[in-house]
Every structure is written in structure tokens, then in C-alpha cells.
Amino acid sequence: MTKTKQPFLALSKICLNNWHYIDQKILSFNDGINFFTGHSGSGKSTVIDAMQIVLYANTDGRGFFNKAAADDSDRNLIEYLRGMVAVGEKDEVTYLRNKNFSTTIVLEFTQTESDEKECLGVVFDVDTARNDTSRLFFWHKGGILENAYRTEEHAMTISELRKYMQKNFKKEDFYFGTSNERFRKQMYDIYLGGLDMEKFPRLFKRAIPFKMNIKLEDFVKEYICMEQDIHIEDMQESVMQYGRMRQRIEDTLKEAKSLEEIKESFVKFKTKKEEQDYCQYRMNKLDVLKLKTDIHLLQQKIEDGEKDLKTQEENETVLEKKLEKLAKEYDALVAQIAGSGYDQIATRKKDVQELLGQLNHSVQRWEQTSKDLKKWCDLDITPNQAIWDIEKFEQGDITEDDLNRLKHTLDILRKETEEERQDNASALRTLKKQEKSISDELKELKKGNKAYPKEVLDARYELQMKLSEKCGDFVKVNVLADLLDMKDERWHKAVEGYLGSNKLTLIVEPKYVKDAMEIYRDMDQKKYWRISIADTQKIDKQDMKVEENALSEEVLAEQSYVKKLIESLIGRVIKCETIDELRNCRTGITPDGMLYKNFQLKRLDPKQYTRNSYIGDNSLRHRIKELEKEKDKIFDKKIH
Numbered sequence: 001m002t003k004t005k006q007p008f009l010a011l012s013k014i015c016l017n018n019w020h021y022i023d024q025k026i027l028s029f030n031d032g033i034n035f036f037t038g039h040s041g042s043g044k045s046t047v048i049d050a051m052q053i054v055l056y057a058n059t060d061g062r063g064f065f066n067k068a069a070a071d072d073s074d075r076n077l078i079e080y081l082r083g084m085v086a087v088g089e090k091d092e093v094t095y096l097r098n099k100n101f102s103t104t105i106v107l108e109f110t111q112t113e114s115d116e117k118e119c120l121g122v123v124f125d126v127d128t129a130r131n132d133t134s135r136l137f138f139w140h141k142g143g144i145l146e147n148a149y150r151t152e153e154h155a156m157t158i159s160e161l162r163k164y165m166q167k168n169f170k171k172e173d174f175y176f177g178t179s180n181e182r183f184r185k186q187m188y189d190i191y192l193g194g195l196d197m198e199k200f201p202r203l204f205k206r207a208i209p210f211k212m213n214i215k216l217e218d219f220v221k222e223y224i225c226m227e228q229d230i231h232i233e234d235m236q237e238s239v240m241q242y243g244r245m246r247q248r249i250e251d252t253l254k255e256a257k258s259l260e261e262i263k264e265s266f267v268k269f270k271t272k273k274e275e276q277d278y279c280q281y282r283m284n285k286l287d288v289l290k291l292k293t294d295i296h297l298l299q300q301k302i303e304d305g306e307k308d309l310k311t312q313e314e315n316e317t318v319l320e321k322k323l324e325k326l327a328k329e330y331d332a333l334v335a336q337i338a339g340s341g342y343d344q345i346a347t348r349k350k351d352v353q354e355l356l357g358q359l360n361h362s363v364q365r366w367e368q369t370s371k372d373l374k375k376w377c378d379l380d381i382t383p384n385q386a387i388w389d390i391e392k393f394e395q396g397d398i399t400e401d402d403l404n405r406l407k408h409t410l411d412i413l414r415k416e417t418e419e420e421r422q423d424n425a426s427a428l429r430t431l432k433k434q435e436k437s438i439s440d441e442l443k444e445l446k447k448g449n450k451a452y453p454k455e456v457l458d459a460r461y462e463l464q465m466k467l468s469e470k471c472g473d474f475v476k477v478n479v480l481a482d483l484l485d486m487k488d489e490r491w492h493k494a495v496e497g498y499l500g501s502n503k504l505t506l507i508v509e510p511k512y513v514k515d516a517m518e519i520y521r522d523m524d525q526k527k528y529w530r531i532s533i534a535d536t537q538k539i540d541k542q543d544m545k546v547e548e549n550a551l552s553e554e555v556l557a558e559q560s561y562v563k564k565l566i567e568s569l570i571g572r573v574i575k576c577e578t579i580d581e582l583r584n585c586r587t588g589i590t591p592d593g594m595l596y597k598n599f600q601l602k603r604l605d606p607k608q609y610t611r612n613s614y615i616g617d618n619s620l621r622h623r624i625k626e627l628e629k630e631k632d633k634i635f636d637k638k639i640h
Contacts, residue, residue: 007111007112007113007114008111008112008193009109009110009111009112009118009192009193010029010031010109010110010112011029011051011107011108011109012028012029012108012109012110012117012143013026013027013028013029013107013108013143013144014026014027014029014047014050014051014105014106014107014108015104015105015106015108015121015144015148015149016047016050016104016105017102017103017104017105017148017149017150017155018081018083018097018101018102018103018104018155019046019050019080019081019103019105020043020046020080020083021043021046021083021085021096022043022046024148024150024155026144026148027047036048046080049075049080050080050105051105051107052204053077053105053122054105054106054107054120054121054122054137055107055120055187055201055204056184056201056204057137057180057181057183057184057187058180058184059077059122059124059133059135059180060077077133078126078131078133081097081103081124081126081133082095082096082097082098082126082128082131083095083096083097084096095128097126097128098128099128100125100126100127100128100129101126101128101154101155102123102124102125102126102154102155102156102157102158103123103124103126103155104121104122104123104124104149104150104155104156104161105121105122105123106119106120106121106144106149107119107120107121108143108144109192110143116141117141117142117143118139118140118141118142118191119139119140119142119143119144120137120138120139120187120191121137121138121139121149122135122136122137122138123135123136123138123149123155123156123157123158123161125157125158134158134178135158135178136158136161136162136176136177136178137176137177137178137179137180137183138161138165138174138175138176138177139174139175139176139183139186139187139191140165140169140173140174140175141169141173141174142173145164149161161176162176184197185197188200369393370390370393370394373390373393373394373406374390374394376390376410376413377390377391379413381413381416381417382413383409385405385409386406386409386410386413389402389403389405389406389409390406393406431634434630434634435631435634435635438627438630438631438634439631450479450481450482450614452479452504452614453504455527455528455530455531456479456504456506456531458527458528459506459523459527459528459531460477460478460479460506462523463477463506463508463516463519463520463523463533464476464477466519467508467512467515467516467519470515470519471512471515475508475509475512476508477506477507477508477516478506478507478508479503479504479505479506479507479614480502480503480504480505480506480507480534480562480565481503481504481614481615482614483507483557483558483559483562484503484555484556484557484562484566484615484616485555485556485557485615485616485617486554486555486556486615486616487553487554487555487556488554489616490591491551491554491575491591492609492613492615492616492622493591493592493593493604493609494551494554494575494589494590494591494592494593494604494609495551495554495555495570495615496608496609496612496613496614496615497593497595497604497605497606497608497609498551498569498570498573498589498595498604499569499570499608499615500605500608501530502532502569503614503615504531504532504614505532505533505534505565506531506532506533506534507533507534507536507562507565508533508536509536510536510537510540510561511537513533513534513535513536513537513538514537516533517533517535520533534561534565536561536562536565537561539561539564539565539568540560540561540564542564542568544564544567544568544571545571545572546567546571546572547571547572547573547574549574549575550567550570550571550572550573550574550575551570551571551573551574551575551589552566552567552569552570552571552573553575554575555570555615572586572587573587573588573589574586574587574588574589575588575589575590575591576588576589576590576596577590577591578590579601582594582596582601583596589604593606593609610622610626611626
């Protein structure tokens, strides 16, 4: 609640249970002025009438029910309690509550200054069969109950409310009674702070209809002042003067309060200033005492220093005398030593020390030499005689002849070892070259590039460039092996081996053959004498005769002229499995590379189907595997 200059009890909440058509409702009011608004019949008068029952402590209702809406209403208490309503076109009357029930009306008031709450209310028990009611007015401290004066099933009856209050409130914190007059008297005199029992109801009843139908002077005489001979103008002037005087008093009080605060602040300041001055005095005094103490300590140190200085001077004199005495004794001792031959002994001692140093160095060299010679004993190439001589050297029993023999043997071993080292270095260089060559080839193979001989690649490139330039368009030059693939990998070795260098033949489309041959004729003959170009134009027109079960059946080619070229090369080579089959044909070959030709049986060159294998995609994989094996072998050789 907002605190004002003059505290008062403000209506803060209303709790209604079973009042007219309201079954259960708690209304909360704002600070200041509150308005009930709504269309006719929305319940404004219903709430006002509930308030009047409690504030008048009057359960009759005659003379004030529904006055907020109309002066001629004849609504009574039982109709409010049972909830009488009109229904239908003929406004037939019916009740909302037809079984026994209880009604609760509670007003909550809040003290604006202390925010303390108290409640005034009434509870009705209604017998619907007889339209009879019982009532109980009550008051208690605190706000509206959390249960809103209800049990779990219904609004509290008179009996239930009595028991609840007796159980949950102190005796002095509640009151209940059935007497209207007694409750009204206590309410006006005690609970509401001393209201006039006659004027308050009349004033409230006049305010309810919102009709100011009485003159101001009569209103003041009737409800405010007891005197009948009053003058409104004088009262208004007095009120205005009172207001001005009150404002001056309030301003003066504010000034007095400000002056009092200034006085208190000055007193506090003065006290703090005195405390500060006293503290400063004590601090200054402490500083003086500290300085005096420091001066005393310094004086004491000066005195002690002077005493120490005097003592040191005395000690210095004594030491000078001792030093002079020792100098004389030293001179006498030197003279005595000079006459005793001490210098000769010192010279001989120096010579002996030098000799010991040389011997020690010789021993170290001997031990290092023994250690180095010991390494020769671990080598397989060292002869037994040399090992025996080394053992004698370690034991120190070696003769000069033995030493010379050992030296000669070691010289021979060094030469042999050096020659072997050079041979190994040469072999290692060779292996590294082979390894690099294999690595380079593997790199190209893994990129999908076949490792054709350099002259083949150069010839293809040069021919392709010149042919394209001559024809005015790009003309591709292929290696025969790139245009072939295997039908059955089982015969791969036989095809590769038999074709040999023929698989490196350069191939161009038939329409470019003549130009290609003319260009080839002008190319470097020393460099490209191994290179050949197939006459695809002429061979494409030939009708090749191919033997049954010929090796050419195992070779695939997309271009007809390439297929015919293969048929011309291996179309009469018969595939065989056994020696007898080989001998029964003019030219035959087995999958493992055995060739029978011109009445001779021989093996194909392994390089042609291993290192120089170019036909088909599998040739790349086979070649990569072989190269990796060779690389592993080279690695093993390098290690050993």
C-alpha cells in the first residue's frame, strides 16, 4: 500500500462465496480510487450490496440493497443468497442454489502506514427448504485466509468457521458473534478506528447511488459539523489559511530538520577533526622518539668503532714486529739451504718428473695401440699368426721380430681391406643407380605411363608434332602395345615374348600413313633406326589368313587395321600345351614361353614378357610388382 501523510484503513480485497450468481471470487483493489464499471446487470451493485451488509452490520438489506442501480429495488437477502435470476422470455424466476449451503462475505482492510491487515465478514448458513438463514459476524487479524474461507468441497459453514478460527488464531486476534448491534458497535469503535455509528451509514448510503441531491451546506451540517449556524465562506477561508499555515509549518519543519542534520554533521566533523589532531600529535611524538633512539644507536656505534680502530692499530704494531722477525728467519733459512745442495736435488727432481711424464704417455699409447689391435682379432680375414702376435703385444712379451711380422701382416690386410672397400663402394654406386632407375620407372608406372624406351617416346613425339603440323590438325601417334589388350591373361607371356620389339611399332590412322612415312624418312636415322611404322593403310585392305587356334585369338584390338596387323604377326602361331602339340605344327607356342619354329624348340627372351611387358592394363601391374621385388633385392644387397 502507498504510504500517505495520515495513515488510514484502506479496503484492499473482497472475498465472496455463494453470493448471488458469484460462486467464488476474490476482488483486489488498487491504491487510491477504484471504479466499478460494466453494463447493466454485470454485478456492480451485487458487490456493493455485499460490502454494505458487512459495513452496516445489517442483514436485513431493506433500504440499501441495489441502491447503486435503482432506488425502487425490492431485492432481499434470501434472493441474493440463493442467487435468484430471471430466465426465459417471461422472466420466470429460478434459483441457482437449491440445496443447503453457506455464504461468506469478507472485507480485507490494510493499514496504509504499517501494512497490517485485518478482515471483517459475515457467514450465512442457508436452509433452502424453509428459506431460512443463520448468520455469524466475525473479525480477525491478518489478510483473507489462504483457503478463501472454503473447505475442499464447499464454503465454510458457521460451525466450521468457528472451529477454524478457534484453532488457528489467538483469542485476542479474532471475534465472532450473531448480534448485529454488538458487532456494529465494535466495528465502528474498535476495528474501523472510531466511526460515528449514525453518520457513517447515512453518509455511505448517500454516496452509494452516486447522486449528490443535497446542498453542500446541508451536507456539512448533517454529516460533518454539529453546529447549525455555520458560514461556508468562512469555513473555506479558514481551510485555505489552514492549508497555507500547514505548508509553512511543514517547510519550517523541513528547514529545522536540515539544520539539525547540519548540526549533527558538524558535531561529527568536529569530533573526527579532534581525533585526527590527536592522532597526528601521537604520530609526531612517536617520530621524535624514534629519531632519538636512532641517534643514540648511532652514537653507540661510533664509540664501538673508535674502540675497534684503536685495537686494530695495536694489533698492526704487533704484526709488524712479527713480520720483521719472520723475514730475518727466512733469510737465514735461505742461506742455509743454499749451502746444503738443495738446488741440485730440485733439478734432478724435475728431470725425474719429466721422465715419468714420458713413460706415462708411452703407457697410454701402448694401451690405445693394444685396443686398436684387438679390433683386428674380430675380423675373419686376420690370420692366426697375426692374432697370436697381437696377444703377445697385449701381454708385453712381443719381440722385435714378432712386431715387424705383425706390422707387415697388418699392412697387407689394410691394402686388401681398402681394395674391398673400393669394390663395395663401386657396387653400392651401381646399386644406387639401379635403385634410382627402378624408382623413376615405378613413379611413371604408378602414374599410368608405360616405361617405353626413350627413343620410342622421342620418335612418337617428334612424328606426332610434325605430322600434326603438316596436316593442319592434331594427329595422334600410338605405340602398338597401347592399342592391344589380352583376352586371356594366361597367354600374356607368350604374346609379349613372341611379338618382341614389334609391339613398339608406331601406329597412325591409315589416311596419315603416307605422310608419316615421309616424315620418318627425314628423321635422324642414327637415333631412330630401331623404330618402325606400320603401313595401316595397306594392311587394312588385306584379307589375312589366320590359322585355327592361333595366338592372335588371345589379343583384343578395337581398330580393324590393328587387328589385321596382329593377325599378320601371330595369326599362324598355334597355341599349344605339350611338346607333342608343338612338334605337330609349323610354328607353335606354349603359355610359359616355349617356342617351336623352323624345327627348333627354344625359350622366349624373358625380358620381353617381364621388363619389356607393355600390352594391356595388367602389364602395368605385373611390371610394378617385378620392379618392387627388384627394389627389395637391391635394398637387401645394400644392407649386406
